Amino acid sequence: MWARVASTIRPLSRERVDIEETSSDRIAEPAPKAATPVPAKPTAKPASPVRPGTTLDGTWDRKISSGNLTPDRVLDLHGHSLDSAWRAIDDVLERAIDSGDRVVLLITGHQRRGEPPVERGKIRAAVHDWLAASRHARRIASVRGAHVRHGGGGSLYIILRRG
Secondary structure, three states, X not given: OHHHHHHOOOOOOOOOOOOOOOOOOOOOOOOOOOOOOOOOOOOOOOOOOOOOOOOOOHHHHHHHHHOOOOOOEEEEOOOOOHHHXXXXXXXXXXXXXXXXXXXXXXXXXXXXXXXXXXXXXXXHHHHHHHHHHOOOHHHEEEEEEOOHHHOHXXXXXXXXXXX
16 A cells, blocks of 8 residues: 555655555564664754744644745745855845845755765755854744745745744
8 A cells, every 4th residue: 555655756856766565464573672872972052043843823834834825035046155155045134134024935956866076955954054053043933844836845934033
């Protein structure tokens, strides 16, 4: 049954995914017990004001999940270097906050898989850290994945707090 369900799903990446047929009468054997890892030295984790999903109510969640959210500003980062992307994000957040906008759509692009020298997805990987360290971090209520109509896994909604 799982193979039939999985065959109707389109993978996020463009690489072909082979799905093995599973038998419903086969029982998975328990994994062998691994050795208990030695706890690492605790490190101080900086408190991040940008915590996706912690400050929005159900109305926002419904708008995001249904795609009925209209972004006030859109920033497409395709073709940017890491430095120019950071400057562009900082600039668009500054303008959005000054004009009272609530939703910024940030298009980062999907992370592509591949062997080096194909190194893509650096901006996408750094965005959450950038937003947490941004001078505008206190004004960001939440960062959420965008609806498919706004780019899905290659885009983010940045929800700003009210004035």
